Amino acid sequence: MKKIITSLVAAAIFVAATPFNVSQIALADSASSKSKTALLTDQQEEFLDVAAVQAEKSAKKYGVYPSVMLAQAIVESNWGQSELAVNANNLFGMKANDTWTGDKYAKKTREEDANGNSYYITADFRKYATFNDSFNDNGTKLRHGISTDPLFYQKTWIENAPTFHDVTKALTGTYATAHDYYQTLDKRIVDYDLTKYDPQISNAKITYYVKKNGPTYQWPTDHTETDKASTVTSKQKVTVTKTITYYNATQRMYISGQGWINGSCLTKKQPKVSRKLQHNARVYNKKGKVISKKKLKKGTKVNTESNLTKISGKKFYKIGKNKYVKKTAFVK
Template identity: 50%
Template sequence: MKKRLLTSIAAAVMLTSTTLPVANNVAPHSHKVSAATMEQNAFLSKTAKQAEKAAKKYGVYPSVMIAQAIIESGWGQSGLAVNSNNLFGMKADDSWPGESYLARTREEKDGKSYYINARFRKYNSLKESFEDNGKKLREGVSWQPLRYQGAWLENANTYAEATKALTGTYATDSKYDVALNSRITSHNLNQYDPVISKTTKYYTVEKSGSVYNWPTDHSVAKAVGSVKSGEKVTVTKTITFHDGSSRMYIEGKGWINGTSLTKGKTTTSEPSTQAPKGATKVEKNLMHNAYVYDAKGKKIKGKMYKISDEAGSKLIATYGTKTIKKKPYYRVGENEYIAAGNIDGTLRFLKHNAYVYNQYGNRDNTLKHKKNEQVATYGSAVKINGKKYYRIGIRQYIKKSNFM
């Protein structure tokens, strides 16, 4: 993306019959945002619904998109916005199949500014402009598809986290998030945002169907697995939109529309355990969902310890250990045990260098384990976006295929 250095207001002042506005500019951060004028209210009434639709389709924050449009287009008053419905300063490269609009724009290299004439995308409507920006935020750029992943609804729990993720990626201005946040708070733009809940809930699948890698429209996302009618699932994140619809993340599987699940039905609950008499209590950090077994190694129906990927772990009371069928278990109650591997982990050797992924299958390029390194894994492998992973830490996973 280009440098955002001049203000949209300044760009409007520079307009002449032959000089076109600078696109993609961020207003100076000392600029005080005043109460909305009639023109600004008119702009919001035209764009809010379009932003909501595009944001829901691509799984991003409407408030962030509107704030971007405000800054980039000077409340829709820039020549680029007026003449080509381009609210985001989107350039027209060789891959753009539509019409284009020539504009004079300011660039920066090695700290020095210069001007060029550039082609920008021309849209038939503001709706198309929001659609294109939503697509850009989700799909990134050709050389870096995950460039804006920090701004996605599944990764950013607030609009502030999203704007921070766009700083230095969408815009080079180190205070781009400050500029966006000031517009969002001053004009209450977060009223258009969905509600995100990280409360763990248990459901029954009402109708069979696919699960997806993203909480977007299915036309945008990729099917990575499926669930069957009657299957018991754990939901660790719910995104509820203004129209009442929702998308839910099924732990270890993927995203699904809320209508596919039976609301309010809990499949399992936290075990109600009774401390063994005279036993010493020791709290242990549970790192993986754990079934509860009796002293003969038989699974106790309806009892299971659950942890969400958001919480990452859970402290539980244990009362010593026991070997059952040659495998170690922790005692958690009278005649109740859980496999020790869910707490202590199992050491495994890596046969390849391996990256670390989060609970959504997104890779952390800063974390990498080396070939032949011994890594503790917790519990059995889980499926994320159709692939099997071992959990190695709080919200940290390595592909099962990397282990010996």
């Protein structure tokens, strides 16, 4: 993987970060953003093509923003040509703390104190076997925090951060000591249109029905990264208040008061329920008029919609297109 990274970015040129007004770009529409997209060198374009694929996968697994992951990789690794990237597959400047059990790579690095003054130390950094491992470790750090505080980076989680800018601000002073870290990341995100790799997020309130019994989860991550939150039952009516749609069209949805679930577990189509008639029953249309002299026989099992419909103040179950039977006709 070292050779791959080196070949992709050997001639890439690092662009130093400069302060700018993030509010001006955070609200820019896609057309405006596209017109301002910076030109990429061939090496930068190749690096981004490879990095974006893994960023989308890792960001989906850990529930973070791909655009921020990519901006960090660009800044921290100088488009993959930094000493750490080439020799340790470390794209995010991840240090090897006491909990790290893998290989290490020692390197001199610049730090910044509370007053913005620079100083240098020699530190151990994490050395990865592959390019992809670096992305996954970055996702692990953001989602699971540090040993003393698992929620240390919770403001960077996709369910908690309305925009990429909220994430970059949360990383400043926590992930990196540089006081202008968020400006550096924001500029890369805007200059290179990195938000195009982010999932679509909707806060629309929508009614769904559960396809089968199963658990919900605390986070919109892969299930291997989160604890269970609750359970839902087949045909249960639920309200979804947030939907995240990813690059591969899969979705994670938040069920109000119950937790996150894969979109494939829900349906908008109202499920059918088999109900038994306790006496002969007439069939009505949506205006409450009898549509057939022939009655449904007592004991017949009829598939109805799960919810009741009111017609002229009375309760009916819908059994087909413009066909309804009174609730009182069915066994309780």
